Amino acid sequence: MSTLHRLARLGLATALLAVIIPGNGETQSEVPAGMGARADVDRPKPIFMLHERDKRVHGLKPFQELVDRAAPGSVLKPPPGAYAGPVVIDKPLTIDGGGKVTIDAGDKGTVMILNASNSTLRGLHLTGSGDSHDTDDSCLDVRGNDNVVEDLRIDNCLFGIDLKQTNRSKIIGNRISSKDRELGVRGDGLRLWYSNDNLVESNEIIDSRDMVAWYSHRNVYRNNLGKRSRYSIHFMFANDNVVEGNRFYDNAVGIYFMYTEGGAARNNVISHATGAAGMGIGFKESSGTVVENNEIVYCAIGVGSDLSPFQPDTTIEFKGNRFAYNGIGILFNSETGGNNLTDNVFEGNLTQVSYGGRSGSPRNNFWEGNFWDDYQGFDRNSDGFGDNPHELLAYADQIWMEMPVARFFRSSPVMELLDFLERLAPFSSPDLILRDAKPRFVKPHREA
Template sequence: MRTLSKLGKATLATALMLAFSVGNTQQERGSNADLSTAPRVGIDRPKQTFMLHERDKRVHGLKPFQELVDNAPAGSVLKPPPGIYAGPVVIDKPLTIDGGDQVTIDSGDKGTVMILNASNSVLRGLHLTGSGDSHDTDDSCLDVRGNHNVIENIKADNCLFGLDFKQSNHNLIRGNEIRSKAFELGVRGDGLRLWYSNDNIVEKNRIIDSRDMVAWYSHRNIFRDNLGRRSRYSIHFMFANDNSVERNQFYDNAVGVYFMYTEGGTVRNNVISHATGATGMGIGFKEASGTLIENNEIIYCGIGIGSDLSPFQPDSSIEIRGNRFAYNGIGILFNSETGGNNLLGNTFEGNLTQVGYGGHGDNNNSPKNVWIGNFWDDYQGFDRDGDGVGDRTHELHAYADQIWMEMPVARFFRSSPVMELLDFLERLAPFSTPDLILRDEKPLFNKPQRLAQS
């Protein structure tokens, strides 16, 4: 009995030490930890193996590309003869593969076409096509699990996911063209996905008819000079800090750029157009902080900028300056007034509603956001001294439009004759004190010249 008691005490002590150790490890590797040097964890469901007879007949009789990869020495340059090859392909050593835009690898509509489990490699000029359609195994054209790789001029089509990067850092992703399978929007895979992947450069890619371009738990990535069309989210950041979005063109997507639970980040010199539909939004925030939105064209969207509980962190701000909000349903919509948004030198023209609030605080006539030096096409004032600044303060009040702001179901009737009549009567003889939406002490009198091209 004494032996068992000692053994039990030793076991208990060991368990407590292990629990304490695990707790410390989790604390050290929290949301702010740098996981770039951490060992990769096998979190993926193993890729399923398919026999040749299970794949589409179009790949029967094709030469397997895997044979060329297996015969190439590590660190060598592989320039395969032009033609169509059968996938799948697994690369587990550094290689440079240059297809010269004349090599197609087809996986026959099963599994993932190509997997790169190596660093310091180059994949260039390949056409990858024919993945499976399983979301469980992330069937894609290209899976990358490595660092310091160059992925350029890849044409990826007829794949569930396009390019999928997990725990992959310092990669260059350039000049690729990505299209999804012809599925309904919600069940397509992501055109480009970064997951726990930091310090990558994503530039000059064309992502069309896909679902999303996403960066989850991925920091300090640069997205520039990309084109996104007819997808859901042009870029969706979640728990992803200090990412940069510059000089991109996003057309006909449901949402342009969305920041969810993020800190930092820059959106500069982009064109975001025709984000329409029930959820149409140029740029969105959900509990995000510390972001700079500068010199963007946000035009013909349901909502130019939509903000929910942002900025979220205490004593943080979101800077919105030098942007053009034109011909949107609502220029900017704040679903809550937390304050901390600084709006400087923006242009508001042709919007059905310039600025709206989904909800106000207790003191409705003391807006918490800062508005200075913006241009308003509905400004009612003069510039007698010719200094370019309006002589009187620009104030925006909510009259009958407060009905649809507080009752989303009433938005269907916005701009209808009944709502316009109610708004006219409210302004003529208000029977209640209107809500003050904003006050711009120094409104610009002349519309600034735009540099971004729309």
């Protein structure tokens, strides 16, 4: 065998060994399934010379110099002022800007990369990333575990905070907004990719694109504010995530569960998800989720469900929610059953519940103890529940169930008259949408 061949085989063996042996002290269980050791998940970041960056950063001191001089594990408290990026942190550090430190990359590349574990970033203003989607230009990339990112102000960035293969970290109290771009070409305010067991709490994400979690499990999103974006939170192949106590206003979609299992959405306020695709909470081929005690108001569709629950012998539980003043309270598409709805409030919706076509087998879903503002019955024994079941039948509703474009004419005088005549003397058999055997007669009290 020639010397060249021996060197080639030695190089291949070394490369394979590097993939098999986890680096940075990580155990194999911490690495995403199928990815071997921690992979370099980023495209190569381009290097920009100073003259390529905006002139506002030309006279600023590079923040990288302070990071390079800091000892691993130390606390860095920079003097107040503005500094030039980019910054790469490849050792454990605590950096506390006290709310008086700005790092500006001059509208090129990524502002700061945290490629270390057990670190804390606090009280910094990060601004001026590039606008390339190819290299995921962002204000902050986080690539280590057990980190804390809190009280950052992030603006004029394509992507806000980007976590990849990052576990057990805390993202708390940050204010994030995107560049002034059309909605579809903004970056995500907060993105989790193959990142598990993280806490996302008390952040404000305004005028961004999405907050997304892909292949990321067991994360908690608590007490965040999302406004004027596309998806407040979009889960894809992300299981057992919890969304609680958040406020999502004026977004196209509130919370979307796509190809997920488990998880919960509870105690959230979702309002004004309007437009052609406006939706408070959405499901696509998802299973096992609990939706509890949410306020879903003034949305085009309160809940949109498509082939959910998807897995056999699973359910989706709706408990104690308020669906109010929506175009459609709940819309089921490709209905398979398995949705259990108890103790919810339906009031002021143009259509309480609808199907993407004829209802098929509405008895596959379970309805009990819900309050319906259009219930026509009495409570003679004063037990708080109607004497008769509440049945929702589709009369003129069948027109826009089968021809969605006809919804434009809903509530018009002609459609109202047609609906009245059909109820008075049906000339076709109406579809049964649902049957609540024990409807609430008195609207339950709810805390705002």
